[in-house]
Structure formats: structure tokens, C-alpha cells
Amino acid sequence: MVGKAKGLGLRAESQKAHADASGSPLSALSPERSSACAQSAQAEELWLALHLPAIALDAVRREGDGSQPIAVVELAQRVQRIVAASPAARERGVAPGMALAAALALEPQLDVRSRDAGAERALLERLAAVAGEVTPRVSLEPPDGVLLEVRGSLALFGGVDALHEQVSAAARRSGARVRLALAPTPLAALAGARAPRARAQAAFRVMHRAQLVGALAPLPLATLRLPPDVLARLAKMGVTGIGAALRLPRAGLARRFGPATLATLDRLVGRSHEPRRDVSRRERYRARHEPAYELTEQPAVIAFVTPMLEALEEFLRRRQGSITALECRLQHRGGTATRCRLRFAQPAFAAASIGFLLTERLAAIALAAPVRACELVTSRLVPRRSASASLWQPGEHGGGLANEAPELIERLRARLGEESVHGLCLVPEHRPEQAWKRDGALRAPTHASSEQRAEDRKRQAADNERQRLLAASCPLSAVRPLWLLSAPLLLPAGGDAWPRYEGPLEKLAGPERIETGWWDGRDVERDYYVVRSGAAVLLWIYRERRPPNEWFLHGVFG
Amino acid sequence: MSENPRLARLLEHPALWRGRSAAQVATWPTGFPALDTGLPGGGWPRAGLVEILTPRLGVGELHLLIPVLSRLAKLTPARWIAWIAPPFEPFAPALAARGVALERQLIVRTGAPLWAMEQALGSGACEAALAWVQGQARPRSLRRLQLATARGRTLGFVFRSAAAARETSPAELRLAVAARGNGVEVVLIKSRGGTTRPVRVEFGGVDGWQG
Numbered sequence: 001m002v003g004k005a006k007g008l009g010l011r012a013e014s015q016k017a018h019a020d021a022s023g024s025p026l027s028a029l030s031p032e033r034s035s036a037c038a039q040s041a042q043a044e045e046l047w048l049a050l051h052l053p054a055i056a057l058d059a060v061r062r063e064g065d066g067s068q069p070i071a072v073v074e075l076a077q078r079v080q081r082i083v084a085a086s087p088a089a090r091e092r093g094v095a096p097g098m099a100l101a102a103a104l105a106l107e108p109q110l111d112v113r114s115r116d117a118g119a120e121r122a123l124l125e126r127l128a129a130v131a132g133e134v135t136p137r138v139s140l141e142p143p144d145g146v147l148l149e150v151r152g153s154l155a156l157f158g159g160v161d162a163l164h165e166q167v168s169a170a171a172r173r174s175g176a177r178v179r180l181a182l183a184p185t186p187l188a189a190l191a192g193a194r195a196p197r198a199r200a201q202a203a204f205r206v207m208h209r210a211q212l213v214g215a216l217a218p219l220p221l222a223t224l225r226l227p228p229d230v231l232a233r234l235a236k237m238g239v240t241g242i243g244a245a246l247r248l249p250r251a252g253l254a255r256r257f258g259p260a261t262l263a264t265l266d267r268l269v270g271r272s273h274e275p276r277r278d279v280s281r282r283e284r285y286r287a288r289h290e291p292a293y294e295l296t297e298q299p300a301v302i303a304f305v306t307p308m309l310e311a312l313e314e315f316l317r318r319r320q321g322s323i324t325a326l327e328c329r330l331q332h333r334g335g336t337a338t339r340c341r342l343r344f345a346q347p348a349f350a351a352a353s354i355g356f357l358l359t360e361r362l363a364a365i366a367l368a369a370p371v372r373a374c375e376l377v378t379s380r381l382v383p384r385r386s387a388s389a390s391l392w393q394p395g396e397h398g399g400g401l402a403n404e405a406p407e408l409i410e411r412l413r414a415r416l417g418e419e420s421v422h423g424l425c426l427v428p429e430h431r432p433e434q435a436w437k438r439d440g441a442l443r444a445p446t447h448a449s450s451e452q453r454a455e456d457r458k459r460q461a462a463d464n465e466r467q468r469l470l471a472a473s474c475p476l477s478a479v480r481p482l483w484l485l486s487a488p489l490l491l492p493a494g495g496d497a498w499p500r501y502e503g504p505l506e507k508l509a510g511p512e513r514i515e516t517g518w519w520d521g522r523d524v525e526r527d528y529y530v531v532r533s534g535a536a537v538l539l540w541i542y543r544e545r546r547p548p549n550e551w552f553l554h555g556v557f558g
Numbered sequence: 559m560s561e562n563p564r565l566a567r568l569l570e571h572p573a574l575w576r577g578r579s580a581a582q583v584a585t586w587p588t589g590f591p592a593l594d595t596g597l598p599g600g601g602w603p604r605a606g607l608v609e610i611l612t613p614r615l616g617v618g619e620l621h622l623l624i625p626v627l628s629r630l631a632k633l634t635p636a637r638w639i640a641w642i643a644p645p646f647e648p649f650a651p652a653l654a655a656r657g658v659a660l661e662r663q664l665i666v667r668t669g670a671p672l673w674a675m676e677q678a679l680g681s682g683a684c685e686a687a688l689a690w691v692q693g694q695a696r697p698r699s700l701r702r703l704q705l706a707t708a709r710g711r712t713l714g715f716v717f718r719s720a721a722a723a724r725e726t727s728p729a730e731l732r733l734a735v736a737a738r739g740n741g742v743e744v745v746l747i748k749s750r751g752g753t754t755r756p757v758r759v760e761f762g763g764v765d766g767w768q769g
Contacts, residue, residue, distance in 0.1 A: 404683035405638065411677055412666055420667045424650040424660045436650030442664065480652035482620050483645070536737030537616040556646060558620035 046151035047186045050178045051193035055144045056084040058176045059119035069107050073100050074115040083115055123176055128279045130170045133318050139276040147186050184209045185270040188216055191223040213269055217243025230257050285315050285378040294370035301371055302359050308376055313351035321381035322347035328376055332369035345406035347382050360414040409442055430516045431524055481540040481555030488552035499551035503534025589625020596753035602626055605711045606730035607704040613720045615645055618742040619735045621761055624656050630685040631659035638664040640678040642689035643671035672699045679714045680706035686713040701728040723747055
């Protein structure tokens with residue numbers, strides 16, 4: 001679904017570029033051509049608009065509100081005025097626009113609440129989150145609308161009627177009364193949803209561009225939310241419906257009411273594209289469950305957490321998201337908690353793989369006390385990227401790695417600890433112990449694209465050149481052992497000038513002097529030798545040039 | 559293959575099975591011609607467990623693997639080479655100088671090398687895995703490693719002490735490696751059709767040890 005919607009978006013973008021290139025709305029472009037090409041490219045979009053006619057009231061609704069008269073007031077020009085009233089209040093004559101004093105005179109029992117813009121916005125965002133279950137393309141239309149692009153979802157949810165039913169049921173559950181309308185352009189859907197409608201009248205529903213203008217014609221112009229002065233001047237000309245406005249000559253309309261008005265009408269009928277910004281969700285998952293009895297054993301804890309992970313997977317599936325970190329808090333009596341934090345090498349979403357890692361981690365934790373409650377808290381959701389699986393297994397006929405590499409790292413790190421698994425990288429340094437370092441940020445070895453390979457080759461060539469220069473500057477630099485001791489080992493002095501290590505040592509090469517690092521306080525002054533020990537092992541030893549001139553074993557050739 | 563053309567034709571018959579036929583396995587060249595001719599299939603198996611037994615650490619057993627590691631680290635698609643519980647620090651500049659790509663190396667420090675080795679071999683994410691096992695390893699755990707190499711199509715090397723030569727092992731190939739002059743002597747303790755004579759591998763003096 002995501003992929004499809006993305007494809008649509010791209011096509012719409014290219015269409016927009018086309019429309020822009022064809023000139024301003026005032027140019028002598030023939031409207032037929034413009035609308036024809038717009039139609040061919042955008043015919044596939046279908047927008048479902050959710051209009052909340054009573055958002056002020058819905059936002060301040062509380063649990064347990066019955067049929068008592070409620071009114072929402074807002075301070076405007078130093079007078080508290082009613083902006084919305086419940087049906088019970090309206091029956092007693094309380095109407096929007098009325099001063100609060102007048103409303104209270106009509107209905108002394110009136111439950112007066114002040115308007116809460118924050119709660120209204122939160123309600124819209126809640127609706128957008130619910131709508132995310134139907135389509136990934138959801139955008140907000142403040143103050144009282146939400147738009148969903150649903151063409152790709154129609155088949156999945158069983159047609160327009162089923163989708164309609166599902167969205168309105170979901171909206172009701174989130175505590176909002178909505179009016180729905182379907183149209184091929186966002187603005188037409190909004191206009192259809194905003195238009196006042198008689199009780200028995202069917203919802204505004206236009207499936208195809210060809211029927212759009214005809215269906216829009218009877219709607220009042222006010223549903224487009226044009227600036228009030230434009231509306232007033234149009235009304236003076238006798239233009240109050242959308243149909244009448246669309247019949248006006250384009251050039252004259254633009255000259256008298258500004259290009260913005262013409263652009264609005266063009267967006268309405270789909271002559272120009274209206275780009276919409278999709279809501280990006282910034283949510284986390286948090287769930288807390290208490291077992292019927294206290295859990296004392298690890299397996300019991302794991303068995304208790306497993307269904308929670310399955311719920312998490314379902315949550316992530318609905319949002320097509322994945323998580324990069326998860327914290328499992330095991331709460332004990334007395335408010336203490338054991339925390340178990342997982343970080344994933346790549347975004348995870350499958351309950352099975354998360355459960356495996358959590359099991360490994362929990363097995364390593366000693367439970368201090370019985371567990372009274374489990375809480376799962378995730379990191380912020382990131383969009384799920386699903387790669388197509390390879391036909392071949394890795395290592396078989398050139399099959400590449402998919403998820404195996406990060407899974408292996410996660411598995412090893414979950415059991416052995418974060419710092420036990422690392423890679424290697426070079427540091428341009430003469431001191432052997434500082435010429436390399438551990439690379440904790442392990443990336444899966446990939447050979448993805450040809451550009452990347454070309455870049456690799458370029459980097460490789462640069463590396464080789466650097467190595468060559470390094471070797472030229474220091475001819476003995478290639479005589480290096482494969483093993484380095486993490487700390488040099490002090491060797492006992494032998495009878496002659498040579499030290500001993502499990503017997504006498506036989507010199508094969510050296511000395512190679514390494515004397516550097518005076519600038520950072522860890523300077524070295526050493527003479528390195530390659531020697532063979534009595535057990536025929538090649539060793540790399542050095543002698544400090546500073547007194548007391550001790551000998552150290554630093555490497556094994558292996 | 560044979561000096562007698564009639565015998566050669568006879569040997570091509572599919573119904574005829576000889577002891578060495580079992581050695582028709584996919585292999586990687588070791589980089590040492592003397593060793594290639596001695597090993598079954600002419601090299602290290604592409605998937606399988608190889609046990610390397612040395613009297614002590616550092617007699618040259620790692621140099622024996624450098625050519626194949628450098629070759630495996632250049633393969634596409636890329637897979638890791640895992641070093642499980644190495645006895646010292648693998649010295650990155652020396653590996654890089656010998657052509658072993660560092661970005662493919664995965665170092666795992668652990669006190670339980672067999673578990674980590676099984677994960678690395680069985681995951682399919684590694685081209686080769688090297689594990690240093692100190693002390694005892696039961697045949698059953700080595701058997702698990704052998705099965706994991708088949709599962710992940712991975713080449714596994716286990717380094718153990720020469721004292722383990724007398725124990726039974728399910729590994730596909732068992733080598734005893736000892737230092738000899740400027741190289742090593744390799745004895746195949748167990749192989750499916752390899753040579754029975756010791757193989758001398760020369761690294762060619764200190765220069766050769768440089769790679």
C-alpha cells in the first residue's frame with residue numbers, strides 16, 4: 001500500500017511540474033488542454049475528507065456527559081460569546097454567536113466550558129492516527145478537517161461503502177462527530193464535507209473527475225473558505241454557488257478577485273494539483289500489564305511478555321513502522337524496577353526476533369524480587385523498509401545477505417554485551433598499539449550498487465596509494481605480526497644482552513626503531529626485533545631505549 | 559589422471575565408486591600448492607569444519623590461512639569473517655598489508671567460543687569463522703558446529719591444542735600443524751581422501767612471513 005501511494009505521489013508531482021511549466025493561470029492556455037492532461041495523470045487520486053462540524057464541542061466533551069445543555073465560549077472583543085452549543089442547549093434557544101450573558105438568561109443550567117484550541121488540535125491528530133489504519137497518506141486541514149487519500153485502499157477495505165463505514169466508526173470511537181465526503185480533489189472533498197446537508201441527504205460522493213463539476217455546482221461558495229471580502233463581493237454580483245463561480249470568465253475573475261481565487265477554483269476542479277503534506281506520526285508504543293500473580297521465574301516472565309510483544313507487532317504492522325530500541329521494565333514490590341534495554345542493529349518489528357533477543361537478555365539478568373508488572377516502552381517509530389527476499393540463500397550461487405548480518409550481531413551482542421563484538425579499522429599511526437582501533441559501529445558488509453562499488457574502488461585506490469607512501473617512508477613497515485598483545489609483556493633479561501622467553505631467543509631481523517608520539521604524552525622510543533623462540537614461534541619484541549632498557553614481548557607472528 | 563587411457567575410460571563410468579570420490583567437494587585454494595595437492599578436493603572445503611591442532615599458539619597456523627582469508631574477504635556478495643575468542647588482538651595493519659579486507663572482519667570476545675561459533679557458522683552471515691577453543695570440546699558440540707557449517711554454507715576453523723589429536727572429532731578435516739624451519743609441517747590426521755604423508759609448507763623466511 002505504501003509503495004503504491006508513493007508511486008501516486010510521484011506521478012502527481014511530475015504532473016504539477018507540468019502544470020507549472022504550462023504557465024500562469026492567466027496565460028492564454030486553453031482550459032481544455034490543461035484539464036485534459038491534469039485529468040489523465042491525476043484521475044487515480046481519491047480523497048476522503050473528514051469534516052468535524054462540532055469540533056469545539058467534541059474537544060471539550062468529558063466522560064459521563066449526558067444530554068445536559070453544554071455550550072463552549074470564547075472571548076472575542078471583550079465579550080464571552082458562544083461558539084458551539086449541544087443539541088439540548090440549542091433546543092432552549094442557545095445559538096452560536098450569542099453572548100454568554102444572553103445564553104445564561106435563556107438557560108440558567110447551561111454547562112459553560114471555554115474553548116480549548118490545544119484539545120481541538122489533539123482531536124484532529126488523534127483522528128489522523130486512526131485514519132492511518134486505512135491509508136498512509138493522511139493530512140490535516142486545520143482547524144476542523146482531515147484528508148485521506150484512499151484510492152489505493154478501496155480494494156483492500158472492500159469498496160467505498162465499507163471504507164466509509166470503517167472510517168466513521170473509527171471517528172466515533174475517538175469521540176468526534178464527522179461528516180465524510182469523497183472526491184477526486186482534496187478541496188472538492190472538503191467542500192462536500194463542509195456543505196450543510198439535510199438529514200436524509202446522501203453523503204457527497206464523486207468517484208470520477210468527469211462528474212466533479214456537476215456535483216460541485218449546487219454547493220455554496222462559502223464551503224471553499226474564500227476570504228470574507230471576496231465572498232461578499234461575489235455575493236453582491238449574485239454569485240453564491242460554486243457552479244456560478246466556475247462559469248465566470250477566468251481572466252476577469254483573476255483580475256477582479258486576484259490570482260489566488262482563480263487558483264483555488266483550479267485546485268477545486270483538479271485543473272492544478274494541490275500538494276498535501278502527510279502527517280508524520282511521532283508516536284511510541286507503551287504497554288503495561290499486570291499478571292494475576294507475582295512472577296518469580298524467568299520462563300514465566302518470558303511467557304508473560306510474549307503476548308505483549310505480539311500486540312506490539314500488531315501495532316507496528318498497522319502503522320507500517322518498526323522500532324530501533326525497546327525497554328522492558330519489570331516492576332517489583334515497593335516501586336523498584338528491573339530495566340532491560342534492547343537496541344537493534346536494524347529497525348525491528350517481528351515479535352519472534354524481538355522475543356528472542358529479549359529472552360537472551362532476560363536470561364542474563366538476575367531477578368531481585370518477584371515481578372508485579374511488565375511495561376514495554378519503545379523508541380520512536382521509524383518507517384518500515386521491507387527488502388525483497390533473495391531467491392538464493394547467502395553463500396549459495398552468489399546469494400547476498402538480507403537480515404542475517406544484523407541478526408547475528410544482535411544475537412551475539414544480546415548475550416555477550418555490546419562491546420564484545422566489534423570490527424577493525426586502521427589509524428594512520430606509527431605506534432603499533434595505536435595503529436588500529438575497534439570499530440563498534442558494525443555495518444553489514446554489502447555490495448549494493450555499482451556506484452557504491454565504483455566508490456569502493458576509488459577509496460581502495462586511495463588507500464593503496466597511502467599504504468605505498470607509508471611503506472616508502474618506512475621501509476620495514478611491512479614486518480608486522482598478525483597478533484598484537486593488548487599490553488606488552490615484560491621479558492626477563494637473559495645472560496647476554498638478549499632476553500629470554502621460554503628459552504633463548506634467536507634474532508631474525510631488526511632493529512627497527514619506532515620513536516614517535518612526543519606530542520601526546522604517550523611517546524615511545526623502541527627498537528623492535530623479530531626473534532624465534534625455543535618453541536619455534538616467531539615473536540616481535542622490543543627494547544625500551546630509555547633506561548632501564550627493558551625488553552618487552554609485543555606481538556606474535558602467528 | 560591415468561597413464562592408461564582404457565583405465566581412465568573405465569573410471570569415468572558412473573557406477574564405479576572409489577574412496578577418493580567422496581572428496582569431490584567444492585573447495586577454495588589454500589594459496590600453497592604443496593598443501594592444495596595434499597588436501598581432498600584440492601583446497602579448503604567451501605563449507606565444513608576444519609580443526610587445526612598446534613603444539614602451541616603462533617607456530618604459523620594463522621599464516622596458513624591468510625591467503626584464503628584474503629581471498630574470501632574479496633568475494634561478492636560480501637559476508638563476514640568472524641574471529642571468535644582470539645587469544646590476542648588481531649593486528650589490523652598486518653592483516654591489511656596482507657590483503658585481508660578489514661571491513662569484513664568481525665571480532666567476538668567471549669568466554670563461550672563454541673556458542674558464538676555455532677551462531678556465526680549457522681547464521682549464513684559469515685564466509686568463514688575462526689574460533690580458538692581452549693581446553694576440552696566434546697564431540698557433541700563439535701558435531702553441532704559441523705552441522706552449522708552446512709546450514710550457513712560457511713567455512714569453520716577451530717584452533718585447538720595438539721593434545722586433542724587423540725580425541726575423536728566429527729570435523730571434516732583435522733590437521734596437526736607444527737613449525738618446521740621457515741614454514742610449517744602439516745599432517746592430515748583425518749580427511750576424506752587426502753594425503754597420508756606430512757606436507758611441508760614454506761613461508762620463505764622473514765620476508766615470506768611478511769606476506
